[in-house]
């Protein structure tokens with residue numbers, strides 16, 4: 567039997583090789599064939615999830631509900647200490663000092679990252695703004711969001727906090743953070759599909775022990791992850807419920 | 815002042831006219847059992863309510879009930895969630911120190927294996943216009959309830 571591993575398309579390109587290394591590690595440890603399938607956008611990945619082509623996925627929290635409730639996936643583990651937080655940024659010279667000052671028609675640069683966009687939209691609600699009253703500009707990456715801000719093409723940008731912190735200091739210093747989410751409980755999750763359930767307990771043991779040997783640690787390092795924490799099914803349900811309250 | 819509850823009970827609570835602003839970027843999260851007794855509260859909940867975590871766990875959610883809130887708002891909440899649906903609304907909450915804070919709240923039923931296990935509520939920062947409109951509406955509803 568051969569399985570397909572996939573990664574939420576919002577992963578940082580810096581970690582691309584890390585996921586290939588992880589795929590190799592996975593095959594050795596489980597003595598099973600895995601193929602890493604990557605996607606440029608969420609839509610095409612969701613299409614393949616719908617047609618049951620993916621068995622193991624490092625999923626965006628926004629997709630977790632669909633994976634668990636509609637496609638029978640189970641969460642195995644989350645990256646230790648990593649949660650998804652969003653920030654809203656303006657160019658350093660912007661007149662805006664707080665969210666409440668934003669006005670209808672404001673130009674918002676963002677990626678297609680669904681959880682960051684969800685959190686970003688929630689953080690502009692105090693200014694009475696929603697999808698219908700902003701001008702949303704979708705960019706292919708966070709670097710391009712920064713570019714849109716610095717070129718004056720956009721007034722504010724939505725960033726994944728980690729992606730913003732990964733920008734060069736030179737770029738970051740030309741921007742100013744208006745607001746930062748502190749939600750803690752929304753995070754990516756490694757999830758196993760129905761075909762993989764028999765192997766799931768073994769896989770989970772391997773994941774949790776991964777940071778205990780040199781080989782495992784170097785794989786984790788290439789993915790910029792400290793280790794994996796097992797997730798109880800109630801932890802997953804809680805996160806799904808929480809996201810449910812945030813989506814209208 | 816005396817706070818009257820739906821079930822006819824009441825409690826004496828301190829109420830002062832001071833608003834504590836909702837913190838930017840945070841969500842206030844709590845979970846209850848099927849009757850509204852708190853089973854989980856996050857740090858933002860503890861910070862904004864002014865209660866200690868161990869005072870909150872096991873307490874009924876009406877511990878936050880502000881006397882300016884009309885009973886009909888909570889009836890709508892319970893009718894909605896007991897029908898298995900999601901409820902959205904603006905709520906003025908009472909802190910332990912008597913001050914208040916406004917939230918935009920969402921409450922959903924927690925279904926596990928087809929069974930209702932409790933409810934989750936997540937609050938976020940509301941806009942000032944929505945707060946002002948809600949305050950006006952609730953004052954009218956309250957006046958109607960008092961004369962009914």
Ligand SMILES: Cc1cc2nc3c(=O)[nH]c(=O)nc-3n(C[C@H](O)[C@H](O)[C@H](O)COP(=O)(O)O)c2cc1C
Pocket residue numbers: 818819820821844845846850874875876877878879880885888891905907921933934935
């Ligand atoms: C999950 C959940 C969260 C709630 N959150 C609040 C709240 O933040 N403030 C509040 O006054 N009532 C809240 N309620 C409603 C209370 O249970 C209660 O109905 C309300 O305070 C009015 O009290 P009464 O129904 O006894 O009159 C919540 C209920 C549930 C199920």
